[in-house]
Structures are given as structure tokens and as C-alpha cells.
Amino acid sequence: MTSVPGKKIKAEVKNLNFYYTSVHALKIISLDIPEKQVTAFIGPSGCGKTTYLRCFNRMHDLYHGNRYEGEIVLHPDNVNIVSAQVDPIEVRMRISMVFQKPNPFPKSIYENVAYGLRVRGTVKKGVLDEKVEQALRGAALWDETRDRLDSLAFNLSGGQQQRLCIARALATDPEIILFDEPTSALDPLATARIEELVTELKERVTIIIVTHNMQQAARVSDTTAFLYMGELIEYGPTKQIFTNPDKKQTDDYITGRFG
Amino acid sequence: MADRQVEQIRDLISRHKRWDSIFAVIGLLSMLVGILTLLALFIQLFIDGMPRFHADFFTSFPSRRAEHAGILSAWVGTVLVMLVTAFAAVPLGVASAVYLEEYARKNWLTAIIEINVTNLAGVPSIVYGLLALGLFVYTFRLGQSILSAGLTLALLILPVVIVATREAIRAVPGSIREAAYALGATKWQTVRDHVLPYSTGGILTGVIIGLSRAIGETAPIITIGALTFIAFLPHSPFTPEFPFVSFQWLLDPFTVMPIQMFNWTSRPEEAFQHNAAAAGVILLLMTLAMNGIAIYLRSRIRSRLKW
Amino acid sequence: MPFTQPEPRFAGGNDDLARSTVSMNNDQPVLSRKAVQRLRERVIETALFLAALSSVLTTFAIAGVLIYESIPFFQHVSLKEFLTDTQWTPLFDNAHYGIMPLVAGTLVTTGVALLVAIPLGTIIAVYLSEFAPHKVREMVKPFLELLGAVPTVVFGYFALIFVTPLLQKILPNLPGFNMLSAGVVMGVMIVPYVSSVSEDAMHAVPMFIREGSYAMGATRFQTSVRVVVPSAFSGIAAAYILGISRAVGETMVVAIAAGMQPNFTLNPLEPAATITSYIVQVSLGDLPHGSVGYQTIFAAGLTLMLITLGFNIGGYILKKRVREVY
Numbered sequence: 093m094t095s096v097p098g099k100k101i102k103a104e105v106k107n108l109n110f111y112y113t114s115v116h117a118l119k120i121i122s123l124d125i126p127e128k129q130v131t132a133f134i135g136p137s138g139c140g141k142t143t144y145l146r147c148f149n150r151m152h153d154l155y156h157g158n159r160y161e162g163e164i165v166l167h168p169d170n171v172n173i174v175s176a177q178v179d180p181i182e183v184r185m186r187i188s189m190v191f192q193k194p195n196p197f198p199k200s201i202y203e204n205v206a207y208g209l210r211v212r213g214t215v216k217k218g219v220l221d222e223k224v225e226q227a228l229r230g231a232a233l234w235d236e237t238r239d240r241l242d243s244l245a246f247n248l249s250g251g252q253q254q255r256l257c258i259a260r261a262l263a264t265d266p267e268i269i270l271f272d273e274p275t276s277a278l279d280p281l282a283t284a285r286i287e288e289l290v291t292e293l294k295e296r297v298t299i300i301i302v303t304h305n306m307q308q309a310a311r312v313s314d315t316t317a318f319l320y321m322g323e324l325i326e327y328g329p330t331k332q333i334f335t336n337p338d339k340k341q342t343d344d345y346i347t348g349r350f351g
Numbered sequence: 352m353a354d355r356q357v358e359q360i361r362d363l364i365s366r367h368k369r370w371d372s373i374f375a376v377i378g379l380l381s382m383l384v385g386i387l388t389l390l391a392l393f394i395q396l397f398i399d400g401m402p403r404f405h406a407d408f409f410t411s412f413p414s415r416r417a418e419h420a421g422i423l424s425a426w427v428g429t430v431l432v433m434l435v436t437a438f439a440a441v442p443l444g445v446a447s448a449v450y451l452e453e454y455a456r457k458n459w460l461t462a463i464i465e466i467n468v469t470n471l472a473g474v475p476s477i478v479y480g481l482l483a484l485g486l487f488v489y490t491f492r493l494g495q496s497i498l499s500a501g502l503t504l505a506l507l508i509l510p511v512v513i514v515a516t517r518e519a520i521r522a523v524p525g526s527i528r529e530a531a532y533a534l535g536a537t538k539w540q541t542v543r544d545h546v547l548p549y550s551t552g553g554i555l556t557g558v559i560i561g562l563s564r565a566i567g568e569t570a571p572i573i574t575i576g577a578l579t580f581i582a583f584l585p586h587s588p589f590t591p592e593f594p595f596v597s598f599q600w601l602l603d604p605f606t607v608m609p610i611q612m613f614n615w616t617s618r619p620e621e622a623f624q625h626n627a628a629a630a631g632v633i634l635l636l637m638t639l640a641m642n643g644i645a646i647y648l649r650s651r652i653r654s655r656l657k658w
Numbered sequence: 659m660p661f662t663q664p665e666p667r668f669a670g671g672n673d674d675l676a677r678s679t680v681s682m683n684n685d686q687p688v689l690s691r692k693a694v695q696r697l698r699e700r701v702i703e704t705a706l707f708l709a710a711l712s713s714v715l716t717t718f719a720i721a722g723v724l725i726y727e728s729i730p731f732f733q734h735v736s737l738k739e740f741l742t743d744t745q746w747t748p749l750f751d752n753a754h755y756g757i758m759p760l761v762a763g764t765l766v767t768t769g770v771a772l773l774v775a776i777p778l779g780t781i782i783a784v785y786l787s788e789f790a791p792h793k794v795r796e797m798v799k800p801f802l803e804l805l806g807a808v809p810t811v812v813f814g815y816f817a818l819i820f821v822t823p824l825l826q827k828i829l830p831n832l833p834g835f836n837m838l839s840a841g842v843v844m845g846v847m848i849v850p851y852v853s854s855v856s857e858d859a860m861h862a863v864p865m866f867i868r869e870g871s872y873a874m875g876a877t878r879f880q881t882s883v884r885v886v887v888p889s890a891f892s893g894i895a896a897a898y899i900l901g902i903s904r905a906v907g908e909t910m911v912v913a914i915a916a917g918m919q920p921n922f923t924l925n926p927l928e929p930a931a932t933i934t935s936y937i938v939q940v941s942l943g944d945l946p947h948g949s950v951g952y953q954t955i956f957a958a959g960l961t962l963m964l965i966t967l968g969f970n971i972g973g974y975i976l977k978k979r980v981r982e983v984y
Contacts, residue, residue: 364875364877367877367879367880368877370877370879370880371789371877371878371879374784374785374789374879374882375785375789377781377785378781378782378784378785378786378789378790379785381777381778381781381782381785382782382785382798382801382802384778384846385778385782385801385802385805385846385849385850386798386801388805388846389801389804389805389808391816391820392808392812392813392816392820395816395819395820396812396815396816399819442709443709443712446705446706446709446710447706447709447710447712447713449706450703450706450707450709450710451710454703454706454707455710463714464710464711464713464714467713467714467716467717468713470717470970471713471716471717473900473903473966473970474720474907474963474966475903475906475907475908475909475934475962475966476907476909477907477909477934477937477938477959477962478720478724478907478959478962478963479720480937480941481720481723481724481727481937481955481956481959482716482719482720482723482724484941484945485723485724485726485727485956486719486723489947506716509712509713509716510713513713537695537699538699538703539698539699539702539703563807564807566809567808567809567810567811567812568809569809569810569811569909569910570909570910570913570934570937570938573938573941573942574937574938574941574955575941576941576945609809609811609910612811612812612815613811613814613910613913613914616811616814616815616818616819616914617914624819627815628815628819631811631812631815634809634811634812635808635809635812638807638808638809639804639807642803642804642807
């Protein structure tokens with residue numbers, strides 16, 4: 093199954109192949125990402141889920157020798173974002189990313205959140221102030237930082253830093269936010285807060301999350317894709333994948349027989 | 352996304368990307384400044400030095416007549432001084448590095464030693480000359496001699512030798528040491544039989560780089576009092592009768608290549624410029640040759656020793 | 659009566675040592691092999707330690723010699739005169755002992771050199787670290803290393819014979835000896851120091867920090883300038899301090915190209931002497947121990963060391979401040 097019936101589609105992945113120089117890392121992946129929902133990519137280590145995620149914001153373009161084949165079509169304007177004709181920077185301005193390890197810039201909290209806005213040419217202080225506050229509120233970080241917006245981001249705890257990175261990603265009103273194992277470097281309390289946030293955020297923005305923690309996927313996502321060795325094995329509503337999967341491989345992974 | 356918005360974004364991006372191209376050009380131009388300077392320097396030296404490129408240049412003493420002036424005393428002096436430098440710097444530097452890497456415990460004394468090594472690397476070379484003047488020339492009464500010069504330069508390049516040796520030692524994997532210890536070897540036996548032999552390449556590279564720096568040093572040698580007009584050679588290290596070696600040369604007055612070049616550059620007569628340029632070419636070739644050997648050694652070691 | 663060994667004198671872990679050190683053998687105590695070995699290890703370790711101590715001793719020797727040989731100077735020249743007199747003519751009959759002309763010369767040549775070296779060095783470092791394709795990097799780095807390997811006396815020659823005439827075409831009134839030529843050549847000479855240390859610092863910034871910026875839609879230039887350079891700041895500051903130290907201590911380029919006449923001016927278009935070139939000039943003559951010339955060069959050297967030390971300490975404090983903030 094490549095599609096979830098009855099949901100509006102944000103992005104259609106059609107026969108996506110990806111090559112690290114000569115290594116065929118992703119093989120013919122096709123699925124639809126529903127709008128304003130959380131889609132999770134799960135699978136054992138090395139199955140290609142992060143590689144797949146990084147296709148969405150053309151991160152692979154930063155390194156030599158990578159090649160995309162196939163399409164990821166963004167709706168509503170039907171642009172194939174992995175096409176060589178499309179500027180990766182343009183793609184990144186519409187699709188944001190939160191990384192595995194929190195990576196705030198060596199700047200103040202305010203400037204971290206404002207960075208994406210400045211890159212987009214917004215310079216007016218009033219506008220920036222408003223958007224920064226909005227983003228921090230959206231990341232449930234406003235109350236903790238409103239009094240110290242000018243202090244360095246490095247002074248925050250790990251969990252706070254990750255929420256700052258989420259605020260940073262939110263500030264530019266992206267259409268999709270990509271989460272690459274966002275809680276793997278965090279303690280359980282911080283993890284819970286981020287999961288809560290993800291569930292809130294899906295009201296406003298489409299979310300794709302990669303996680304090696306199956307329970308997290310089950311808690312947080314609406315649709316789940318199971319990848320193995322670069323191939324899409326199964327894709328469907330989370331409830332179904334976790335209680336009644338179609339494929340045996342999926343079942344084996346869910347029940348912990350491998351991976 | 353509305354079409355107009357897309358237009359605006361595309362505009363913005365191309366404006367920003369223009370800076371990428373502009374900066375790339377600025378970067379290339381900046382590098383060009385360095386490369387062109389180097390080229391201009393080489394070419395200027397070569398062209399200016401051409402009239403003096405003949406065998407006599409190497410075998411004549413300096414003279415008041417530019418056409419007859421040569422670098423015999425200078426290059427002999429350089430060779431002799433480098434001998435002393437190497438003999439002093441290598442044992443001292445290697446021993447220091449061995450101590451710091453294999454024996455030293457992490458305490459305040461070790462920290463002080465390490466801070467000092469770093470510090471000494473930043474001391475201006477002329478201050479080493481002053482040290483030598485006060486200490487070697489007068490207090491130790493070594494006089495304005497090859498020995499003083501060699502010791503001074505040895506101290507100057509000591510940080511280079513120490514750092515290079517430490518890196519070479521660190522590259523020897525701990526498993527080799529453990530194997531030796533497990534067979535009952537003492538610490539010194541392990542160092543002498545395993546660590547040092549395997550680090551020799553790296554140490555040699557460091558020593559050559561240090562010596563290539565020392566060859567070009569002028570200021571400290573001037574301060575010691577190397578004379579700039581020497582029309583004689585130091586005593587030969589070899590004597591015809593027993594014991595066949597002499598150390599008289601250590602205490603002789605001398606000159607070295609960079610000082611000869613400096614002396615000729617300072618002369619107002621244009622004819623001496625050619626001498627200066629020719630000496631400069633030779634000096635440069637010596638320095639480059641040594642650097643080249645060091646780089647070659649470094650890559651050969653890397654390819655041979657694959658732990 | 660069977661022969662028994664005497665009770666070991668050492669208790670606990672050293673039994674081994676005791677028994678192996680002295681073994682009764684026909685009434686003759688014999689030092690065993692192990693003991694000799696242990697002694698030899700100790701001796702070697704001590705020898706190596708003394709070698710390592712040499713660097714500390716050198717530092718003390720430098721400080722000692724400079725201070726000790728400067729004492730006679732400061733006994734007959736007051737500190738006030740030293741620091742405020744605007745003339746440095748110690749070898750004349752009507753001698754003046756103001757260090758300011760030499761300090762001015764040092765500062766001006768260093769200033770010109772830094773104006774060249776810091777922009778060029780930083781731009782080259784950013785370019786090589788963030789922009790240059792691998793091949794360009796491989797080709798250019800050896801040239802930069804070469805630039806740093808050329809002896810300074812050769813650079814001095816180049817400044818006098820090539821750069822000064824070149825500059826005279828633009829500035830016809832430029833004297834044959836001037837601080838501008840010397841400063842510019844010094845600057846180019848220092849570029850490799852600044853660029854390689856800065857580049858190492860930038861290279862060390864982890865990729866995931868850069869990815870955070872790119873993921874926001876930033877261009878390469880924006881990422882380099884707004885994220886990489888600030889992240890590498892303490893390393894870049896160290897590179898600048900290194901450049902300053904190098905420029906302040908440089909001798910031959912200024913000795914050859916700037917003339918060796920002390921001149922209290924801030925105008926780089928004039929000839930002048932620096933602290934270092936003064937020392938060279940005096941050393942070219944006779945320096946009997948205790949003569950005026952002899953004393954003055956140590957006073958000058960002491961001043962030089964203090965200035966260098968000042969910059970190094972300033973740099974250290976700056977780095978600590980930056981690290982604390984992080």
C-alpha cells in the first residue's frame with residue numbers, strides 16, 4: 093500500500109531511488125505523505141530511513157557523488173523537489189529539519205530562532221520579535237526563555253536546546269518539518285515533552301519523523317512506513333501496522349525478532 | 352505557495368547566491384596574491400643572480416670586487432653550524448619528547464614543561480641571539496664561534512623537534528607497547544627497541560624541517576657576532592696526524608649563507624646585488640630541498656607503516 | 659647445620675626487592691641483574707627528565723639574561739626617560755635613551771603587516787575550508803607552506819629590490835627605505851601562519867552545525883560567515899595572536915628594507931628602525947661586554963619580550979573569555 097485513503101496528500105513519493113556514489117541505497121520507494129499528519133519511518137539500523145528523510149530537504153546535495161532518481165512531488169504546486177532543475181535552497185526554505193543531536197548556533201536564543209527569518213530577508217525588528225515569540229511558543233519554550241532571549245543558546249539544557257531547534261525550524265512557517273531521531277540524545281522526560289510537542293504541531297504542519305524507537309512511532313504517528321535494506325516493506329495507518337501488519341517481515345520487526 | 356511568493360523567494364535566493372560567487376572570486380584572488388608574490392620572488396632572484404651562476408661562485412671567498420666574491424666561507428660555515436645544531440638539538444629534543452610522552456605523569460610539573468615548549472616556539476629569533484650573546488659567548492666563554500651559533504640554533508628549533516617527535520611517538524599504537532611489556536621488557540627497553548625505531552621516520556622529518564628553518568636564520572647569528580667578511584675557512588675537522596679529528600673548528604669565527612646574503616644586500620654598489628641574489632637562490636634551493644625531502648619522507652612513512 | 663637466609667629487612671611488597679638485591683653467596687653479597695636494571699631505568703628516566711627540563715631552563719635563561727644584562731642600563735637611565743624621551747641615540751655623544759622611536763617603528767610595521775595578513779589570511783582560510791573543491795585545496799596548500807618556508811633575509815631582499823621600486827611607481831616620493839614595503843612583505847610572509855591556523859579551526863567545526871544552517875535554506879556564504887566563523891572564533895583569534903607575535907618579532911625584513919635609522923614617526927612612508935632592527939644594527943659592529951651598545955640591546959630585547967608577552971597573555975585571556983561564554 094502506498095497511499096492512505098481519505099487523507100489530503102502533501103507529498104507524493106514516486107519510485108524514488110537514491111545512490112551514494114555507486115551504492116544503491118534506496119530502492120524504488122513510493123508512498124504518499126498525508127498533510128498535517130505525523131508519518132513515521134521505522135526500521136532497523138542501516139535500513140535507509142535517515143537517508144530517505146534527507147532526500148526531502150536535499151541534504152544529500154551537500155556531499156559529492158549523490159544521485160536521486162524518481163520523484164518527490166510536493167503539493168499543491170506539483171513540484172518535483174528532487175529534480176536537478178529545482179534549487180535545493182528553495183526546497184529547504186519550504187521544508188525544515190530537526191536533527192538527531194541538538195545543533196543550536198553559537199548565538200543567542202533570539203538569534204537562533206531568527207536565523208531562518210533573516211536568511212529569508214526579514215530584517216524588521218518588530219516582525220522578527222513577533223515571529224520569534226510565536227515560534228518559541230509553538231515549541232513550548234517561550235515561558236522558559238522570555239527573560240533571557242539574548243543569552244547564548246548553549247546555556248540551555250539538552251532538551252531545551254532541542255526545543256530551540258524546533259522553534260528555529262518553526263519560525264519560517266515551513267510546509268513540512270522533518271525530524272531525524274530527535275529524542276535519541278535526550279533523557280526520558282525531555283523525550284516525553286518533545287513527543288507531546290510533535291502531536292500538537294501536526295495541527296499546523298505536516299511532520300515526518302524517523303525513529304528507531306518503535307514505541308515512540310506507535311505513540312506519536314498517524315501513518316508508519318517500515319523500511320528494510322533500502323526498500324519500503326510496508327506502509328499504512330500506524331494502528332494497523334502495529335497490530336495487524338500485512339507482511340511477515342514487518343511483524344518480525346515489530347515483535348522484536350530482529351533489528 | 353502563491354506564484355508571486357515563489358518569485359520573491361527565487362529572487363532572494365539568487366541574490367544571496369551571488370555572494371557565493373563573489374566570495375569565491377575574492378578567495379581565488381587572495382590566494383593569487385600569495386602565489387604571485389612567490390613567483391615574483393623566485394623570478395627576481397633568478398634573473399638577478401644569473402651573472403654569478405658559475406662554479407667559481409662556490410669556491411671563492413668574499414671580496415671587495417663583486418665579480419670575484421663567492422660563498423665559500425658562507426656555505427662551509429652553514430654546513431658546520433648545521434652539524435652542531437643537529438648534534439645538539441636531536442638528542443635533547445628526542446629525549447625531551449620521550450620523557451613527555453612515555454614517562455611524564457599528569458602533574459603541574461609536566462604542565463609547566465609543556466607550556467614552556469609552546470612558549471619557546473613563540474619567542475622572536477633575535478631574543479635567542481641575545482640569550483646566546485649573554486650566555487654562550489660571554490658567560491660560558493664559547494666566544495663568537497661556530498659552537499655558540501650551533502647551540503643557539505639548536506635551542507631555537509628545539510620546540511619543532513620536540514613536537515614532531517611527540518607526534519611520531521604517539522603514532523605508535525599502544526598494542527605494540529603492551530606486547531613488549533607483556534614479554535617482560537622494561538619501559539626503557541620498550542622505548543629503545545620498539546617505540547623509537549618505529550618513530551624514526553617522523554623524528555627525521557621533524558629534524559629536517561627544523562634544520563631547514565635554522566638554515567635561513569640570520570638575526571640570532573648576527574647578534575652572536577658572526578663576522579660578515581670572512582676570507583678564510585675554519586679549521587678542518589680532520590687532521591693528517593693522530594687523532595685525525597680536531598675540534599678546533601668549533602671555536603673558530605665564521606659566517607653563514609644568510610649573513611653573506613644580508614651583507615651583500617646592504618652594499619650600495621649595484622654589482623653586489625647580483626651576488627646577493629645568487630646567494631639567495633642557493634639558500635632558497637637548500638631550504639626547498641630540505642622541505643621537499645621532509646615531505647617525501649612523510650608520505651613514504653605514511654604509506655609504509657600501516658598499523 | 660643447614661644454611662638459612664636472613665630475615666628480609668623490608669616488609670610487604672618489597673620482599674621481592676630485598677631478596678633479589680642481596681643474595682648470600684659464599685659470604686659475598688652480589689647485586690643481582692634485576693637491581694642493576696632498576697638502577698639503569700632510574701638513571702635513564704632522570705636523564706630524560708633533565709632533557710625535558712631544558713625548555714624550562716631555557717625560558718629562565720632568557721628571562722635571566724635579559725634582566726641581568728639590562729640592570730646596568732637601567733642604573734644610569736631612568737625608567738621615565740626610557741619611556742618618554744622621543745629620541746633614541748645611545749651611541750652619540752649627546753645620548754638619548756628614549757625607546758619610543760623603536761616601539762613606534764615596531765608598531766607601524768606590525769600594523770601594516772596585519773592590515774595585509776589578517777584580511778588575506780582569513781579570506782583564504784574561509785575559502786579553503788568552506789568553498790574550495792578538493793583539488794584546488796591540494797594544489798594551493800603546498801604553495802602556502804612554501805611561502806612560510808622562505809628565509810626572511812630573502813624576503814628582505816625582495817622588499818628592497820622589487821617591492822620598493824614597484825611602490826615608488828605609485829608613490830613617487832617614497833624613499834628607498836620605508837616601512838610600507840617592509841610591512842607589506844611581512845604581511846604576505848605571515849599570511850600562511852594566519853590562514854593555516856584559522857583553517858584548522860574552521861575545519862574542526864563539526865558538519866552537523868553546518869547542516870543546521872543549510873537546513874534553514876542558507877547559502878554557502880551565509881553559512882560560512884554567520885555560523886562557521888563564529889563557531890571557530892577562538893581558533894581564529896589564536897591565529898591572529900600568532901600573526902601579531904610573528905610580526906613584532908620579525909627582524910631581517912625590516913632591517914633590510916626599512917633602513918636602520920631610529921625615527922619617531924607613525925608615517926609608514928618614512929624609513930625607521932624597529933626594536934629588532936636596532937639590535938641587528940648594533941650587533942653588526944663590535945660589542946665588547948659592558949659597552950653602551952651591549953647594554954642597550956638587552957634593554958631593547960627586554961622591551962621586545964615584554965611586548966610579545968603582553969600580546970600572548972592578552973590572547974590567552976581572550977580565549978578564556980570566549981570559552982567561558984560558551
